[in-house]
Ligand SMILES: Nc1ncnc2c1ncn2[C@@H]1O[C@H](COP(=O)(O)OP(=O)(O)OP(=O)(O)O)[C@@H](O)[C@H]1O
């Protein structure tokens with residue numbers, strides 16, 4: 001019997017991650033997409049899943065409140081937690097993009113204003129390009145910023161492109177592929193090695209199928 005606590009990013013990732021864990025043989029009898037419960041227990045393998053806000057997953061895992069976690073690569077790059085990244089799960093796939101108006105690409109030789117939920121990723125990206133930026137951190141509906149003159153462009157996740165299209169924006173540059181990752185606490189990987197290796201093996205074989 002394993003004794004593992006896995007933190008999952010609520011929202012898009014959680015539904016798919018719970019499904020992956022069920023495909024590995026876990027049973028979460030009381031889980032439903034619409035439930036407001038935050039902890040679900042699998043009696044078969046003794047795995048406890050907790051649902052937390054995406055940026056909090058690396059925090060729970062780094063501090064050891066969870067042994068492992070499932071979270072988007074976007075969050076790992078943004079939050080820079082001291083955890084092990086173990087498996088690319090090939091779910092929650094999208095791209096980090098620079099976007100804006102089709103006919104108003106900003107002049108990168110001048111300072112540009114960028115709105116984003118990801119200030120660190122944005123800073124790193126434009127630093128590599130040698131472009132000066134004013135970064136405005138928003139918490140959502142980032143596409144609104146250029147429409148109302150808050151920023152020249154945005155840096156955000158694009159999947160289908162529907163949100164950009166419906167707001168009259170286009171991708172200027174697609175610079176980072178994103179997908180969900182299995183991460184673990186550094187101590188847990190030693191103290192619960194057998195259990196975590198089981199999760200790695202089970203999820204990795206499913207992730208290969210998701211990726212192919
Ligand atoms: N449109 C998308 N398509 C695919 N994956 C996405 C998309 N948006 C985000 N993701 C991935 O799913 C993860 C969770 O995103 P989601 O929007 O469900 O939660 P969130 O960012 O915490 O949003 P909220 O603030 O609405 O709770 C992101 O960190 C990213 O890796």
Ligand SMILES: O=P(O)(O)OC[C@H]1O[C@H](OP(=O)(O)OP(=O)(O)O)[C@H](O)[C@@H]1O
Pocket residue numbers: 139140141142143156157158159160161162163164
């Ligand atoms: O290319 P698409 O398939 O349209 O997906 C992209 C949208 O999905 C995410 O937003 P989310 O739904 O998390 O809402 P948010 O604006 O509250 O962050 C992201 O920030 C984009 O706005």
